[in-house]
Amino acid sequence: xxxxxxxxxxxxxxxxxxxxxxxxxxxxxxxxxxxxxxxxxxxxxxxxxxxxxxxxxxxxxxxxxxxxxxxxxxxxxxxxxxxxxxxxxxxxxxxxxxxxxxxxxxxxxxxxxxxxxxxxxxxxxxxxxxxxxxxxxxxxxxxxxxxxxxxxxxxxxxxxxxxxxxxxxxxxxxxxxxxxxxxxxxxxxxxxxxxxxxxxxxxxxxxxxxxxxxxxxxxxxxxxxxxxxxxxxxxxxxxxxxxxxxxxxxxxxxxxxxxxxxxxxxxxxxxxxxxxxxxxxxxxxxxxxxxxxxxxxxxxxxxxxxxxxxxxxxxxxxxxxxxxxxxxxxxxxxxxxxxxxxxxxxxxxxxxxxxxxxxxxxxxxxxxxxxxxxxxx
Amino acid sequence: xxxxxxxxxxxxxxxxxxxxxxxxxxxxxxxxxxxxxxxxxxxxxxxxxxxxxxxxxxxxxxxxxxxxxxxxxxxxxxxxxxxxxxxxxxxxxxxxxxxxxxxxxxxxxxxxxxxxxxxxxxxxxxxxxxxxxxxxxxxxxxxxxxxxxxxxxxxxxxxxxxxxxxxxxxxxxxxxxxxxxxxxxxxxxxxxxxxxxxxxxxxxxxxxxxxxxxxxxxxxxxxxxxxxxxxxxxxxxxxxxxxxxxxxxxxxxxxxxxxxxxxxxxxxxxxxxxxxxxxxxxxxxxxxx
Numbered sequence: 001x002x003x004x005x006x007x008x009x010x011x012x013x014x015x016x017x018x019x020x021x022x023x024x025x026x027x028x029x030x031x032x033x034x035x036x037x038x039x040x041x042x043x044x045x046x047x048x049x050x051x052x053x054x055x056x057x058x059x060x061x062x063x064x065x066x067x068x069x070x071x072x073x074x075x076x077x078x079x080x081x082x083x084x085x086x087x088x089x090x091x092x093x094x095x096x097x098x099x100x101x102x103x104x105x106x107x108x109x110x111x112x113x114x115x116x117x118x119x120x121x122x123x124x125x126x127x128x129x130x131x132x133x134x135x136x137x138x139x140x141x142x143x144x145x146x147x148x149x150x151x152x153x154x155x156x157x158x159x160x161x162x163x164x165x166x167x168x169x170x171x172x173x174x175x176x177x178x179x180x181x182x183x184x185x186x187x188x189x190x191x192x193x194x195x196x197x198x199x200x201x202x203x204x205x206x207x208x209x210x211x212x213x214x215x216x217x218x219x220x221x222x223x224x225x226x227x228x229x230x231x232x233x234x235x236x237x238x239x240x241x242x243x244x245x246x247x248x249x250x251x252x253x254x255x256x257x258x259x260x261x262x263x264x265x266x267x268x269x270x271x272x273x274x275x276x277x278x279x280x281x282x283x284x285x286x287x288x289x290x291x292x293x294x295x296x297x298x299x300x301x302x303x304x305x306x307x308x309x310x311x312x313x314x315x316x317x318x319x320x321x322x323x324x325x326x327x328x329x330x331x332x333x334x335x336x337x338x339x340x341x342x343x344x345x346x347x348x349x350x351x352x353x354x355x356x357x358x359x360x361x362x363x364x365x366x367x368x369x370x371x372x373x374x375x376x377x
Numbered sequence: 378x379x380x381x382x383x384x385x386x387x388x389x390x391x392x393x394x395x396x397x398x399x400x401x402x403x404x405x406x407x408x409x410x411x412x413x414x415x416x417x418x419x420x421x422x423x424x425x426x427x428x429x430x431x432x433x434x435x436x437x438x439x440x441x442x443x444x445x446x447x448x449x450x451x452x453x454x455x456x457x458x459x460x461x462x463x464x465x466x467x468x469x470x471x472x473x474x475x476x477x478x479x480x481x482x483x484x485x486x487x488x489x490x491x492x493x494x495x496x497x498x499x500x501x502x503x504x505x506x507x508x509x510x511x512x513x514x515x516x517x518x519x520x521x522x523x524x525x526x527x528x529x530x531x532x533x534x535x536x537x538x539x540x541x542x543x544x545x546x547x548x549x550x551x552x553x554x555x556x557x558x559x560x561x562x563x564x565x566x567x568x569x570x571x572x573x574x575x576x577x578x579x580x581x582x583x584x585x586x587x588x589x590x591x592x593x594x595x596x597x598x599x600x601x602x603x604x605x606x607x608x609x610x611x612x613x614x615x616x617x618x619x620x621x622x623x624x625x626x627x628x629x630x631x632x633x634x635x636x637x638x639x640x641x642x643x644x645x646x647x648x649x650x651x652x653x654x655x656x657x658x659x660x661x662x663x664x665x666x
Contacts, residue, residue: 043592047493176636203636207596209587210624212387213632216380233588236496244505244514245383264496265588 032075033068033327035060035318036095038088038115039105045083047261048107048307052129053078054300055311056104061299063319069327074319081106085114096122101329102318103127107307109135110178116143123330125321125337127314129307131255132182136354142334144355146314147346148279150179150186153254156361157227157277158190160374161252167224171249172198173214173238174229177206183229183254199223206234211241218242223249225275232256236265243270250275255306258282263369274366279346280306281364281371289345313344317357382511384628390517390586392624393524397579398601399608399616399623400531401572407548407611408568409464414475415456417598418482419573423449423580424589425490428497438500438581442523445577452482453573457566464565479594486591494590520582527578528617531571535613544568548611600627603646609656618657 037056039049060076068074079095081088088111095103096118102125106112109132119126120140128135133149161167170191174184184203191198199221202214215238218226226242226249228235235256242251243266252275256262263271283293283304292312296304321336342349349357364371398420405413427445431438456478463471501519505512535541546554547564555561579597587593600623608619626645630638653659 042487042492046487046592047590050492204631205636205639207639208631209596210387210391210628210631213380213384213628214635216383217632220380233494233590237587241387245512246505246507261493261496261588267496267499 040083041080051307052311055308059315092118154186171200171223232261239266258371388625388628392621396620399605401575415478417594418479419576421594423577427581449577453569457569497584609659612658615658
C-alpha cells in the first residue's frame with residue numbers, strides 16, 4: 001500500500017516538472033516561443049524589476065491574445081537576478097542552454113553589462129532597460145536599449161537649463177554607483193561643452209542617507225540649479241534635506257525625478273518645480289501613453305510609469321521582430337530588431353549601430369508631484 | 378564653521394537612531410550572549426507598522442509608535458520562543474536562526490506591503506529652526522528627544538525594577554541566576570521583547586526621515602551593529618555613545634571623503650576596534666559564547 005502511494009507521488013512529481021522542461025527543446029518550430037525576462041524581483045532594486053515585468057507581461061499577453069507569433073504562443077518566463085551581476089551571468093548561461101530566443105531586461109546597467117558577453121556568444125538578442133552609456137560603448141550587435149542613454153538625458157537637460165534659461169551657477173550632487181556616476185560624467189561633459197564649470201561637485205555613496213555635510217557645502221555657493229544624479233529614493237532624500245537646509249536652487253535631474261517615488265520621498269512641496277529630463281514624462285503626455293496607462297491599470301490596478309512603459313516598448317519591438325523572423329532567434333532576430341521602426345510610448349525607435357533606439361528626451365516640470373511638459377506652461 | 382555645525386546636526390540625528398538600534402543589539406547580547414541578526418529586519422517591520430497606522434488610520438504619530446512597539450515586541454517574543462529549545466545547546470544554530478528570521482521578516486514585508494516601499498510624510502511639518510544660518514529640522518529634535526526618553530526608561534527599568542535586576546543578574550551569570558530562582562528563559566524573552574521594542578522606536582523614527590521599504594533593515598542593522606561594537610558590545614551606555622559616535626563619523630566622512638565615505642567610516646571603525654577590541658565601555662564578563 002505504502003509503495004503504491006510513493007509510486008503515485010513520484011509519477012505525479014515527474015508529470016508536474018515535465019511540460020516547461022521538454023516543450024522548448026523538443027519542438028523548436030511548433031512549440032511556444034520562449035522569451036526570458038530577467039529582472040530583480042527581490043532586494044533593493046526589486047521595485048524596478050516588478051514594474052519592468054508588468055510592462056513586458058502586458059505586451060506579451062496582448063500578443064498572445066491576438067494569436068501569438070504566426071500561430072505560436074509566446075512563453076514568457078521570469079527570472080530573478082536580485083540586481084546582482086553574478087546572479088545575472090549565471091542566468092545568462094541558464095537561458096542560453098534552455099533554448100530561449102531572446103531576453104528582456106534587466107533594469108540595472110551593471111547586470112546587463114555583465115551578461116552582455118555571454119548573450120553575444122550565445123547569439124541571444126537582449127533588449128535592456130539600462131541606460132548607461134557603457135552599454136552603447138559595447139557595440140554588441142545583440143544588445144539593444146529601450147531608452148536613451150544618460151548622455152541624451154543630460155544633454156537635453158543642459159540645453160534647457162543653460163541655453164534656454166541661462167543659468168550659470170550650477171551645483172552637482174551625485175552618487176558613485178553605476179547610474180549616478182554615469183549621470184555625473186554625462187552632465188559635466190554637457191556643461192563643459194558650454195564652457196561652464198559647476199560651482200560645487202559633491203559625490204555621495206549610493207547607500208548614504210544623511211547629506212547635511214554635502215548640502216551645507218553646496219549652500220555656501222548659493223547655486224541657481226542643483227543637479228541630482230541618483231536613483232528615485234536618494235534623489236528624494238537629497239531634495240528634502242536640501243530644502244530643510246534652506247537651499248533655494250531649482251532641482252534638476254534625469255528620469256528618476258519624474259517619478260512618484262521621488263516626489264513623495266522629497267515631499268510634494270519640496271519637489272515642486274523640479275526640472276526633469278525624460279523620454280516619458282507622464283501617462284497623460286500622449287494619446288498612446290493614455291491608452292497604455294488604461295490597459296496597465298486594468299491589468300494591475302495601479303498607475304503606469306516610465307519603467308513599465310519602456311519595458312512595454314521593448315517587448316513590443318521584440319514581438320514585432322519575432323513576427324518577421326517567424327519565431328526564429330539568433331542573428332536573424334537581432335537584424336530584425338534593428339530594422340523595427342516603431343512609434344513607441346517613449347518616442348520614435350530607430351536603432352543605430354550602438355543599439356540605441358531613442359535619441360531624444362523631453363523636459364518636464366514637476367507640479368503637485370506629477371511631471372508636465374515644460375512647453376505647456 | 379557653518380558646514381561643521383550643520384554636519385553635526387545631521388550626525389547627531391542619525392546617531393540617535395543608530396544608538397537605539399545598537400541598544401537593541403546589546404540588550405539581547407548581554408542577556409543571552411547572542412547576536413540577533415534579525416534585528417535590522419525588526420527595525421524595518423517597526424517602520425512599516427508605525428507608518429501603516431500613521432498613514433492609513435490617521436492616528437497621531439505617538440499612537441502609531443506605540444502600536445508599532447506592541448507589534449514588534451510580539452515578534453521579538455516569537456523569535457525567542459522559537460530559539461529557546463536551542464539555548465545553551467547549539468549556539469551556532471541560534472545565530473543562524475536569527476539570520477533566518479531576518480530573511481523571513483523581509484519576505485513577509487514584501488508579501489504584506491509589496492516590494493516598492495513608501496515615503497512617510499513628516500509628522501511635524503514646521504519650518505526648521507534657524508540658528509545663525511545653521512538649520513535644525515524640528516523633526517530632528519523630536520528624534521533626539523524620543524531616543525533620549527526611550528534610553529532613560531530602559532535605564533530606569535534595568536536599575537530600579539525587580540525584573541530589570543533579574544535581567545542584569547542573568548547577564549552577569551546565568552547559572553548563578555538560575556540558582557537564585559530567576560527564570561532564565563523568561564529573562565531572555567524579556568530581552569528579545571525589549572530589543573524589538575527599541576527596534577520599533579528606531580524604525581518609527583527613521584521612517585519619515587528615509588523611505589520605508591523591505592530592505593531598509595540591511596544598512597541600519599549593519600550600522601547599528603557596528604555602533605554597538607564601537608561602544609562596547611553588551612554595554613548600554615556604550616551603545617548610546619557608540620551610536621552617536623558612529624553617526625558623527627558617518628556624517629563627517631561624507632563631507633570630507635565624498636564617494637569614499639563608507640570606506641573611511643569602516644576603516645576608522647576597524648582601527649578603533651583593533652586598538653580597543655572591547656569597545657569604549659567594553660565589559661569582558663558578558664561573553665558567554
